[in-house]
Amino acid sequence: MGKVPVRLKEVAYTISPYHQHVMTGLWKDIPYKLSKKFHENWVSAFTLVVPIVGTYMYAENYRENEKLHHRY
């Protein structure tokens, strides 16, 4: 086992799942949650998507121009 002995916590459930309202909690404040996700991650999403889309569009444009260049 690990080199450092650790005390394990035991999680005790005292509320029945039928009273926890897990699924309704998922949909609660959905617009706020979506907005927060967007504001926190839009830069990362752009950093991922823009190079891929931009490069693909560049390649397609290049091929199209080459076809036009070879057309009589």
Place this chain on the structure above:
Amino acid sequence: MARRLSILKQPIFSTFNNHLIDYPTPSNISYWWSFGSLAGLCLFIQIITGVFLAMHYTPHVDLAFLSVEHIMRDVKGGWLLRYMHANGASMFFIVVYLHIFRGLYYGSYSSPRELVWCLGVVILLLMIITAFIGYVLPWGQMSFWGATVITSLASAIPVVGDTIVTWLWGGFSVDNATLNRFFSLHYLLPFIISAAVIIHLAALHQYGSNNPLGINSSVDKIAFYPYMYVKDLVCWVAFAIFFSIFIFYAPNVLGHPDNYIPANPMSTPAHIVPEWYFLPVYAILRSIPNKLGGVAAIGLVFVSLFALPFINTSYVRSSSFRPIHQKLFWLLLADCLLLGWIGCQPVEAPYVTIGQIASVGFFFYFAITPILGELEARLIQNSNVCEDLSPRKLSHIFKNSIYVVK
């Protein structure tokens, strides 16, 4: 759990208990931590389906292709075994790539888990070799010509290159000798991978799992069973659904149709393309006009992965608290996806130039890693919060804080 079942304190069972039941796990690990066990499931599926396929497969150049068709058409459930094995390989690589990228994002490779990371890279290398060898076995056009192209790369080695290639082939071209030894190795290597996985887990269990915050989680651990067992089970079910979509609705979408043509040494396919999981490395190989240079570049990919824990200078693990590294991570992911796309394109403009730039971009991530940690530390030091702190004091705080690597 051991308190309720005293048998778990007995020898053998106690090992099982310490590593799988009462094993301390950080309470805050997300679903990104489920890909490890999922990879183990994929390995298990590949071994079981592979063993049953091997009962009906014939490793001879005149019979291999036909034996695979025999499995598909005549063997009861053979179509399922074949599709599970072929698509299982793709699933295995999807899961492992996600597992690797999770490690990159959350700094799971950094101290004290360097050995875990290095063993993981060894497993990746073994998986790549196993998958490449396995793809040769159906003896289709892509099997034969892919094997010819990749094994020929060894001839780039100065002085002994040609001798090595002849030794690998067992002759003067990819032929029956090659197929037989590839079948033998493809049966052996998964068990070597299994051994590597056990050592990988042993190394992991030395210090325990990382977590999304990248901090020392000794203060808040919960037992693996039932919490992480149930979490992993949810992932396994989701994976089974995803896997089933490919097996039952699109079993050939990840493959190449040319591999349904029996191998013909007299007819070279127009575009020799490996399976999708090799495309990024294939793109890097093709980016360099020189054969030895291309082989060296592939070697450099794995050397960079091995070296990552040792060239990392950041005191902070998780990219959640490293804004510059976070952006670089997403750029690396975009770069790898672009390399994958370039790998299946023909070698002509503009794909050649894009591939070369993307290859440089891939290595740039590793080249900048040693500088990045220092740069981020200096940015923190130069910020208003840390104006009064000297670099020595800052370093002392980092080293003793729960947010840091050591």
